[in-house]
Structures are given as C-alpha cells and as structure tokens.
Amino acid sequence: MTSSLPPLELESFLPYRLNVLAETVSQSLAGVYRRRYGITVPEWRLIATLGQFGTVTAKGIGHHSRMHKTKVSRAAATLEARALIRREPNSQDMRESFLALTEDGRAIYETLAPQARDFAQALVAGFSSSERAALDGLLERLMLRAQELTNEMAE
Amino acid sequence: MTSSLPPLELESFLPYRLNVLAETVSQSLAGVYRRRYGITVPEWRLIATLGQFGTVTAKGIGHHSRMHKTKVSRAAATLEARALIRREPNSQDMRESFLALTEDGRAIYETLAPQARDFAQALVAGFSSSERAALDGLLERLMLRAQELTNEMAE
DNA sequence: GCAAACTGGTTACAATTGCAAGGATACCCG
DNA sequence: CGGGTATCCTTGCAATTGTAACCAGTTTGC
Numbered sequence: 001m002t003s004s005l006p007p008l009e010l011e012s013f014l015p016y017r018l019n020v021l022a023e024t025v026s027q028s029l030a031g032v033y034r035r036r037y038g039i040t041v042p043e044w045r046l047i048a049t050l051g052q053f054g055t056v057t058a059k060g061i062g063h064h065s066r067m068h069k070t071k072v073s074r075a076a077a078t079l080e081a082r083a084l085i086r087r088e089p090n091s092q093d094m095r096e097s098f099l100a101l102t103e104d105g106r107a108i109y110e111t112l113a114p115q116a117r118d119f120a121q122a123l124v125a126g127f128s129s130s131e132r133a134a135l136d137g138l139l140e141r142l143m144l145r146a147q148e149l150t151n152e153m154a155e
Numbered sequence: 156m157t158s159s160l161p162p163l164e165l166e167s168f169l170p171y172r173l174n175v176l177a178e179t180v181s182q183s184l185a186g187v188y189r190r191r192y193g194i195t196v197p198e199w200r201l202i203a204t205l206g207q208f209g210t211v212t213a214k215g216i217g218h219h220s221r222m223h224k225t226k227v228s229r230a231a232a233t234l235e236a237r238a239l240i241r242r243e244p245n246s247q248d249m250r251e252s253f254l255a256l257t258e259d260g261r262a263i264y265e266t267l268a269p270q271a272r273d274f275a276q277a278l279v280a281g282f283s284s285s286e287r288a289a290l291d292g293l294l295e296r297l298m299l300r301a302q303e304l305t306n307e308m309a310e
Numbered sequence: 311g312c313a314a315a316c317t318g319g320t321t322a323c324a325a326t327t328g329c330a331a332g333g334a335t336a337c338c339c340g
Numbered sequence: 341c342g343g344g345t346a347t348c349c350t351t352g353c354a355a356t357t358g359t360a361a362c363c364a365g366t367t368t369g370c
Contacts, residue, residue, distance in 0.1 A: 007268035010203050010220060012291075014275045015180045020221055021298050022177035025170045028305040040356090048165050059318060065165060066175055068358065073320060095318045095365045113162035120169045123300050131293065136167075138282075138290045143176050145278050150183040195326090214348060223328065228350060250335045250348040 029119050037108055042067060042075040044112070047101065050085060051109035055100045057090070084108060184274050192263055197222060197230040199267070202256065205240060206264035210255045212245070239263060 010016050026041065033039040039047070045065045049056060056064070062072045076099060079085045084105035087097040101109060124132050165171050181196065188194040194202070200220040204211060211219070217227045231254060234240040239260035242252040256264060279287050 007265065008203060008207065008272055010200070010207060013203075013271065014278055015177075015184050015271075016200075016220075017294055017298070018173070018177040019181055021294060021301060022170075022173040023221075024298065024301045024305060026174055028301060028308060029170050031308055042356095045165070045171075048163060048168075052163060052165060057318080065171075066178075069319070070321085070358070071356090074356090077320090093318080093366070097319090110162065116168065116170075117163055119304070122304055123169055123297060126296065126300065127293075134289055135293050135297075138286065138293070139172055139176060141281065142278060142290075143172070143179065145281065146176060146179045146183060149274070149277055150179060153183060153186055212348080224349070225328065225351085226326090229326090232350090248336070248348085252349090
C-alpha cells in the first residue's frame, strides 16, 4: 500500500496552470508596452484605467486594477515625471488627488489600447463564439469561487 | 468620431483577468503552505515536483515547473537546510546533482498534496464534469496560443 | 471644539526576484 | 589530446515589490 505516488500532478493542477498561463500571457504582452514606450505592467494598468475612466484617484485605481497602493503610488510618480499623467487636487479632500492622462498619455493609450485588444483577440482567435462565451463564464465563476475560498480560509 | 473612450475595458480584458484570477488563487493556496509549514510557493513547487517524480535535477525541476534557475537554486538551498530534500551527486556528470525528498520532506508532501488537491477540487466544485472538461481544453488551447504569440513576437 | 481614530498617499526598509557574471565540469573537433 | 565552447549551478548586484511606519488631512464622539 505505501508507495503512494503520485498524489498530485503538477501539469494538471489548476492553480499551477493558471499561474503559468497568466505569466506567459503577461510576459508576452508586456513586451509590447516595454519595447515601444518603456512602460512597465503596473504603469500600463494605470494608463489603461485612466484611459477607460478619465479621472480617478490613486485609491480608485488600486481598487479597480487590484494593485497595492505603493505600486500605484510609484507608477503614478514615474508617469507624472514622464508627463503622461497629471494630478489635480481634490478641493473636497486634500489628502487625495485626481489623476488623469495628459495629451501625451492619452496618445500612448490610444496607440497601445488597440494593440492590447488585438493581442487579446489573437489569444482566442481559434475559438468559436460559443467557446469564447464559455471561457468567459468559466473564468467568471472561477474568480467568484476563488474569492469565496479566500474568505473562508481567512476566518 | 473622435471622442474615443473606451477602447479597452480592463474588467473584460483576458490577460488582465487571467492575472487577477491566477494571483487570487495563488495567494489563497499559498496561505495553506505558509501557515502550516512556512513554505513559499517556489519551495512548494519543488516539493511537488520531487514528490511526483522522485528524483530530478535542478534543471529538470526548473524546466518542468517553469521556474527561473536561480529561483530553483535558492529554493533548493532553503529546503536542503531544512532537511526536506537531499542532494546526491550524479557520477555521470558532476556539474549537476539529483534532488530528492527526505523522509521529512515526503511527510510534508503527503500532507500538503491532498490539501492542494482538495483546494483545486473546491475551485471547480460547482462545475459539471463537462464544464470541467471544457475548462481543461480551453486553458490548454490558450496556453498553446500564448506560446505561439510569444514566439511570433520574439522574431 | 478638540482629542482620538481613521484614511489617502508617500517613503524607508527588508524580502524576493531576475540578470549577468563566474566556477566547475562536460563536450566537441581539429 | 587540448583549447574553445557549451552546460549546470551558484552568487553578486540591481530592480521590483510588499510591510510597516509615517505625514497630512478628515471624520468621529464626547
């Protein structure tokens, strides 16, 4: 009876597969931002969020794009130094400020966003529309479940 | 025509979703290893690979679990210091050595592997078996496609 | 009205990671 | 053989990241 092997196969282990897939995709896509504009992934997320919503506080960006606040803070500092975003004080609450893309920042966004979309498109190029819908739904449910499990474990 | 907004919605952008999902799952699962045994994710991957295959070189582990060789090297050093793995020289090639779990290491593996499997199981608990099969296939194809795209971009 | 608690954001510090170089060994080919 | 090159692994260093402490400003509750 002993012998045991193998209680777990890494290649088919979902958490492992998700990690490898996400990293592969992320690395591949990051090359696009980096090569053309020297923009890192956190910076790109900031630009993408601002491009989508226009004006958001650092807190809002962190919440929406799920980045740690120090990551947001540092990415924002870099982007501001490169004049791709600008800050405007919130007269209602002087602790925070609103971030928004500058002209230059928006120009980069307008260039990169379609490329990012094309990339995502290329990923599912071989999928039928029902397969895409299935993928969508499955990822959605996995995400919900993962959050439930995280909460359960925290208790 | 101008106006533009929003060329890209982050919430439905596949690379982004994959990253968030993978990280959520990974963090949640990492808590299990860490709380009980103070084992990090790279260390866990090493243990899991050795648990599955018995005896592997550092190179083999890196290749199989897709970890950078320095990550493997350092995880191995830590695990060896904790006497969870042991090295045996390869008399055929003195540059490398074979790694294997010690008794203690295997004991941890035997405890953690079922928990990891349960966790993965819990993630897809609400899925029918055909949904699981669909997820499997979709992830597989995404992975292949992602690698193709990575190669194309490298050219 | 004001001290205590809280919040948004930044920064110092420590841990983690990747890259590049190096050390030892193995292979290749004239 | 033996010098050049490639491979396995480790290590020094620099970049990235997270944790915790902190500052400035806001809210709460007496």
